[in-house]
Amino acid sequence: MQLIFEKSVPGRRGIRVAEQDVPDSINLNAGLLRETPADLPELSELDVVRHFTALSRRNFSVDSHFYPLGSCTMKYNPKVAERIAGYPGFAHLHPLLPQLRLGGSLTQGALQVMYEMDLLLREITGMAGFTMQPMAGAHGELTGIMIMAAYHRARGNRKTTVLIPDSAHGTNPASAAIAGYTVKSVPSDASGGMDLAKLREMLTDEVAGLMLTCPNTLGLFNPHVSEICELIHSVDGVVYYDGANLNAIMGKTRPGDLGFDIVHLNLHKSxxxxxxxxxxxAGPVGVAERLVEFLPVSVVVKREDGTYALEYDRPNSIGYIAPFYGNFAVVLRAYVYILMLGREGIERVAENAVLNANYVLAKLKDLYDVAVDLPCMHECVLSAETLAKDCGVRALDISKGLIDRGFHPPTVYFPLTVHEALMVEPTETESKETLDAFIAAMRELAELAHTNPEALHEAPVSTPVGRLNETKAARDLNIAYTPLCDCGNPLE
Amino acid sequence: MPFIANTDEQRREMLAAIGLSMDDLFAAIPPAARCQGLNLPKGLSEQAVRSRLADIAAKNHIDLTLFLGGGFYDHFIPAAVSALASRGEFYTAYTPYQPEVSQGTLQAIYEYQSMICRLTELDVANASLYDGGTAIYEAMMMAMNATDRSKVIVDDSVNPIYRVMLESYTRNLHIELVTSTNAGGHANRAEILAALDNRTAAVIVQNPNFFGCIEEFSDLAEAAHAVGALLIVSCYPISLGILKTPGAMGADIAVGEGQSLGLSMSFGGPYLGFMAAREKLVRKMPGRIVGETVDGQGRRGFVLTLQAREQHIKRERATSNICSNEALCALSATLYLSLLGKEGLRETAQLCADKASYAYQRLTAIPGVKPHFRAKWFFNEFVLDLPCEASEVIGRLIERGFAAGFPLSRYYEGMSNCMLVAVTEKRTKTEIGMLAEALEAVLCN
Structure with missing residues (x-):
C-alpha cells in the first residue's frame, strides 16, 4: 500500500484552519524561522479518511478477531468506557487547573475518580495506598523500584541487588537496572516455579528485594509464594508483585494478603x-503501609467537608514520576469497568479467564507439548518442540497458520525458559464457541505439520503481505520516508 | 454478567471436559490468603454508570476560557482525528508483534516517525514515548549511554514540571545534574559554557522555552560538540510549523510533548512523548522503532526493527525499560498532521503567534501590567509582571470565567507577580479583548 506521502498532491488542502481575526500578522526575526515548511503530505480530508480506513483494515484486533496473545490479556474493551472518556467534562480538563488558586474546586470530578479508584484498587489488591501516575506497566515497575530504593535509603540499608526469576518479563530486569540495581536471575525448578533452594542460596544482606510475577509467565501460581515473601522480608528486602497476570486471581486472593509490599497493575490488561x-x-502502583510515605507526589486526599484535594507536602516521597496524575483517561476507563463489574463480576472474571485457559489446555495437550503438565491459571504455555523435531514445523509456523485461519497468534518464544513456546491467553470475554473454533484450528495445524509441513512454512497466504524480511529491515535501515528521484537515489 | 460470554451450562461442560472443579483450578492459592468476597460495590448497569459519570464530569469546570498553557495547550482538534483513531481495528489491537496482521499499525507508526523527522529536521525517530517529561529523561539516559559520561546540564528555562521529574529519576543514580539559571528569559549561555566540560554528556534546553521566548541554540550545539557532549532540545511541535528546527540548529536529540498534535487535554494524559535524533544515535534510542522491508514476493511491508536494543531481548542491558509506547496517541498525531498538512501546520503556528502578539499588546496596555523579560521574540506564550501577586489575580479571574495564565511563583523565586499567558489559534479576538477588560477590572479593584 502507498505511503501517505506518496499520495500527496502539491497545493491540496485538508481542513481549513481558524480565521485570522486579529489586526496584524507578526513577522518574527527570520533567523529564528525554519527555511522551508515541514514537508507534510498535502491531502483532502477524504484522502486522509480513506488512507487510514484502509490501514485499519490491515490490522487484526480484538474487535475483529480472537486475539489470545499470552501475557497481554487481550480482553474486550467496553465501548461505554470510550464514550465516558470522551465526556467534555473529562476530555477538556486542563491538567494545571488544580495548581491555580482554589483550582482544586474546578476539578472535583476528576479528583473524585482518582480518589475512588485508589480505594477500589486497594480493596482488590490488599495494599494500603496507590499512585495513578505510572503511564505503563514498565513505568510502574520503575516507580516501584524507586520506592524500594527510597525505603532502603531511609532505613540506612546498603542494598545493591534485585532478584528476578528467569521466567520474568524483560521489563523486570531492565527496570531494576535503570533504577541503579544489580540484577541477579533466580533459576526455575523442574515444575516451572522459582527454585526455592537457589533462592535461599542467593539471599544475602545485599538483596534489596525480589520481583515476582504471580501467576508466573508459565501461567502457574506458586503455592510457596507466602514463604518466598517471608524469606525476602527476613533480610529486610521488599517483595514486588508484577501485576501483569492479576486477571487470574482478582477476587480470589490479594497480593497484599500473600505478603507482597509493592504491586503494579496493568490497567490495559486486567x-x-x-x-x-x-x-x-497505565500502571498504577500500590504499596504496603510502611511504604506509603514514599509514594510519588501528588496524592489525592478527601477532606472532612467531603471535597477532594491534591496533597504535595510529602517529604519522603520519591518525587514526580509523571508531570501530573498519570494517564488519567485510561484510569477513568478502568474505573468505569470496575464499577460495572462490581464485587461479583471481578471474581467471575478470574474464574472464566482460568476456565477458558484450562479448557484450551485440556483440548490441545495431546497434540502439543506442554511446558508443565499441571492445571494452569489464566494462560497456558504449549510448545511445538516435538513438531519442530519430527516435522520441522516451529511455533512460528503454527502461528502463521493460525493467521490464515482467522486467529491472531498466541505469544511465541516466550517465556524464554520454554522451547518453541506458544503462550495462549484466551481471557474471560471469549465464548466456548470461539475457543472451540480456535482449538479446531490448532488441531488441524498439528495434523498439517505431519502431512504437509511445507504449506505451513509458506503461511500466511491470506494477508496483504507475507512473512517479512526482518534481517533486511535491520540491515538496510529505513525508518523514515525519503522520496526517491527517478534514478532511484534519495532526493536531497 | 457483563463482558463474560460463557453461560452456566457452558461452564459445566467445560469443567467436565477438563475433569476438574472450579475450586480445583484455584487450589494452588494458599488457604490463608483466599478472599472471602471483596468489599466492593454491586455492579452497575451501563445506564447507571453513564448517569453517574455524567454527574461526576459535571463537577469539573470546563467552561473557563483558557489562556493556560505551560506546555499543555488547548488547540483545535479536527473531527476526523477522533473518528479515525476510534476505529476498533486500531485501538483494540496490540503491539505489532505479528507484522502480517498489523500492517495498519506498523505503517501508521512509520508515517508518524517520518513526520516527526520532517518536523524536527532530524534523521531518525522512534515510535513514541510516554510523554514530554519522560522523553527528556530517556534522552538524557541515551546521551549518557552514547558518550559514556554522567554529567548533564539543564537550564531552568526548561519546563520546571519536567525538571522535577529529572530530579526524581536521577536520585538513585550516579548522575551530576547541573542547573543553570536563565538570563533574561533565555537559556544562560555564560553558566552553561562555564559548566560544560569533557565530562558532560548533554546540555538540555527548550524552544520556545518555558517562558515562551524563542531561542536559537546553534551556539550551544557548537560548544557542546566541541567537548564531545550532545545537545538535547525539547520543543513544542506546533511551533515547528514556523520556527527554526532542532536539526537546523545542530541539536543531536529533539524531544517534546505531542499533546498539541490532536490530543485532548484529558487532565494530564494519555499524552505523547516524541523523540528524534541524528542517525548515528539510532542504536542508542529507547523504545520501539518501525522499519520498512519486503516480503518473500518483494512487496513492501513494515516490521518492528532494531529490537536487540530492547528489554525483551537485552533484559537488564537494554537501552531502556520501556515496552508499551503511546501508539494510539502517535496515531492521533499522525492524523492531525495529515489533515493539517504542510500549509495547515504553518498557518496554525503563525496564527498562534499572531494571536499571542495581539494579546500581548492588549494586556501590556493595561496600566501596571508590564512584560517581565526584555526578550523580544516569543511564540504563543509570554510572561507578564502584574502590580500584585499573580496567583491572587488569577484566582479572581477564574471567578470571571478565565483561566488567565499560570503563576510562576510556584517554580521560580522572585517571580510572585509573574503570570505566564498562553494563546492558541482557538482563542478569538473577542475572547482576548474580554480577558484584557477583566484583567483591568480586577487590577483596579
Whole structure:
C-alpha cells in the first residue's frame, strides 16, 4: 500500500484552519524561522479518511478477531468506557487547573475518580495506598523500584541487588537496572516455579528485594509464594508483585494478603482499557503501609467537608514520576469497568479467564507439548518442540497458520525458559464457541505439520503481505520516508 | 454478567471436559490468603454508570476560557482525528508483534516517525514515548549511554514540571545534574559554557522555552560538540510549523510533548512523548522503532526493527525499560498532521503567534501590567509582571470565567507577580479583548 506521502498532491488542502481575526500578522526575526515548511503530505480530508480506513483494515484486533496473545490479556474493551472518556467534562480538563488558586474546586470530578479508584484498587489488591501516575506497566515497575530504593535509603540499608526469576518479563530486569540495581536471575525448578533452594542460596544482606510475577509467565501460581515473601522480608528486602497476570486471581486472593509490599497493575490488561496498538497503558502502583510515605507526589486526599484535594507536602516521597496524575483517561476507563463489574463480576472474571485457559489446555495437550503438565491459571504455555523435531514445523509456523485461519497468534518464544513456546491467553470475554473454533484450528495445524509441513512454512497466504524480511529491515535501515528521484537515489 | 460470554451450562461442560472443579483450578492459592468476597460495590448497569459519570464530569469546570498553557495547550482538534483513531481495528489491537496482521499499525507508526523527522529536521525517530517529561529523561539516559559520561546540564528555562521529574529519576543514580539559571528569559549561555566540560554528556534546553521566548541554540550545539557532549532540545511541535528546527540548529536529540498534535487535554494524559535524533544515535534510542522491508514476493511491508536494543531481548542491558509506547496517541498525531498538512501546520503556528502578539499588546496596555523579560521574540506564550501577586489575580479571574495564565511563583523565586499567558489559534479576538477588560477590572479593584 502507498505511503501517505506518496499520495500527496502539491497545493491540496485538508481542513481549513481558524480565521485570522486579529489586526496584524507578526513577522518574527527570520533567523529564528525554519527555511522551508515541514514537508507534510498535502491531502483532502477524504484522502486522509480513506488512507487510514484502509490501514485499519490491515490490522487484526480484538474487535475483529480472537486475539489470545499470552501475557497481554487481550480482553474486550467496553465501548461505554470510550464514550465516558470522551465526556467534555473529562476530555477538556486542563491538567494545571488544580495548581491555580482554589483550582482544586474546578476539578472535583476528576479528583473524585482518582480518589475512588485508589480505594477500589486497594480493596482488590490488599495494599494500603496507590499512585495513578505510572503511564505503563514498565513505568510502574520503575516507580516501584524507586520506592524500594527510597525505603532502603531511609532505613540506612546498603542494598545493591534485585532478584528476578528467569521466567520474568524483560521489563523486570531492565527496570531494576535503570533504577541503579544489580540484577541477579533466580533459576526455575523442574515444575516451572522459582527454585526455592537457589533462592535461599542467593539471599544475602545485599538483596534489596525480589520481583515476582504471580501467576508466573508459565501461567502457574506458586503455592510457596507466602514463604518466598517471608524469606525476602527476613533480610529486610521488599517483595514486588508484577501485576501483569492479576486477571487470574482478582477476587480470589490479594497480593497484599500473600505478603507482597509493592504491586503494579496493568490497567490495559486486567481492567479492560484498550491496548491502542501498543499503548497508551497505565500502571498504577500500590504499596504496603510502611511504604506509603514514599509514594510519588501528588496524592489525592478527601477532606472532612467531603471535597477532594491534591496533597504535595510529602517529604519522603520519591518525587514526580509523571508531570501530573498519570494517564488519567485510561484510569477513568478502568474505573468505569470496575464499577460495572462490581464485587461479583471481578471474581467471575478470574474464574472464566482460568476456565477458558484450562479448557484450551485440556483440548490441545495431546497434540502439543506442554511446558508443565499441571492445571494452569489464566494462560497456558504449549510448545511445538516435538513438531519442530519430527516435522520441522516451529511455533512460528503454527502461528502463521493460525493467521490464515482467522486467529491472531498466541505469544511465541516466550517465556524464554520454554522451547518453541506458544503462550495462549484466551481471557474471560471469549465464548466456548470461539475457543472451540480456535482449538479446531490448532488441531488441524498439528495434523498439517505431519502431512504437509511445507504449506505451513509458506503461511500466511491470506494477508496483504507475507512473512517479512526482518534481517533486511535491520540491515538496510529505513525508518523514515525519503522520496526517491527517478534514478532511484534519495532526493536531497 | 457483563463482558463474560460463557453461560452456566457452558461452564459445566467445560469443567467436565477438563475433569476438574472450579475450586480445583484455584487450589494452588494458599488457604490463608483466599478472599472471602471483596468489599466492593454491586455492579452497575451501563445506564447507571453513564448517569453517574455524567454527574461526576459535571463537577469539573470546563467552561473557563483558557489562556493556560505551560506546555499543555488547548488547540483545535479536527473531527476526523477522533473518528479515525476510534476505529476498533486500531485501538483494540496490540503491539505489532505479528507484522502480517498489523500492517495498519506498523505503517501508521512509520508515517508518524517520518513526520516527526520532517518536523524536527532530524534523521531518525522512534515510535513514541510516554510523554514530554519522560522523553527528556530517556534522552538524557541515551546521551549518557552514547558518550559514556554522567554529567548533564539543564537550564531552568526548561519546563520546571519536567525538571522535577529529572530530579526524581536521577536520585538513585550516579548522575551530576547541573542547573543553570536563565538570563533574561533565555537559556544562560555564560553558566552553561562555564559548566560544560569533557565530562558532560548533554546540555538540555527548550524552544520556545518555558517562558515562551524563542531561542536559537546553534551556539550551544557548537560548544557542546566541541567537548564531545550532545545537545538535547525539547520543543513544542506546533511551533515547528514556523520556527527554526532542532536539526537546523545542530541539536543531536529533539524531544517534546505531542499533546498539541490532536490530543485532548484529558487532565494530564494519555499524552505523547516524541523523540528524534541524528542517525548515528539510532542504536542508542529507547523504545520501539518501525522499519520498512519486503516480503518473500518483494512487496513492501513494515516490521518492528532494531529490537536487540530492547528489554525483551537485552533484559537488564537494554537501552531502556520501556515496552508499551503511546501508539494510539502517535496515531492521533499522525492524523492531525495529515489533515493539517504542510500549509495547515504553518498557518496554525503563525496564527498562534499572531494571536499571542495581539494579546500581548492588549494586556501590556493595561496600566501596571508590564512584560517581565526584555526578550523580544516569543511564540504563543509570554510572561507578564502584574502590580500584585499573580496567583491572587488569577484566582479572581477564574471567578470571571478565565483561566488567565499560570503563576510562576510556584517554580521560580522572585517571580510572585509573574503570570505566564498562553494563546492558541482557538482563542478569538473577542475572547482576548474580554480577558484584557477583566484583567483591568480586577487590577483596579
Amino acid at each position: 481492567f479492560a482499557t484498550p491496548h491502542g496498538g501498543g499503548g497508551p497503558g
